[in-house]
Amino acid sequence: MNALKMSKGMVITMKTSYKTKGTCSQMIDIDVEDGIINEVKFHGGCPGNLLAIGELVKGMNVSDVINRFDGIKCGNKKTSCADQLAQALKQF
Numbered sequence: 001m002n003a004l005k006m007s008k009g010m011v012i013t014m015k016t017s018y019k020t021k022g023t024c025s026q027m028i029d030i031d032v033e034d035g036i037i038n039e040v041k042f043h044g045g046c047p048g049n050l051l052a053i054g055e056l057v058k059g060m061n062v063s064d065v066i067n068r069f070d071g072i073k074c075g076n077k078k079t080s081c082a083d084q085l086a087q088a089l090k091q092f
Helices: 047-057 062-069 081-089
Strands: 002-007 011-019 025-033 036-044
Touching: 011 081, 025 081, 036 047, 036 062, 036 081, 047 081, 062 081
Parallel strands: none
Antiparallel strands: 002 011, 011 025, 025 036
């Protein structure tokens, strides 16, 4: 689901749910306003770590998160929850 909302002053708010691939988490809900992350919520996966990632990225610029998280791997996997967040944010 993608949603785009424009309100007074041309503020662009986007929300999406991204189905992850190759990770323990199954889905990421993302809320972005004017290129700044308002909220990230992972479904499944390691709850403590993923709650921490969600808190750490609040208020960050989308491109900064992509640059930091893109390509991070989890153990022997080709991806990670952080990398999947970067892939999801590339859609914005």
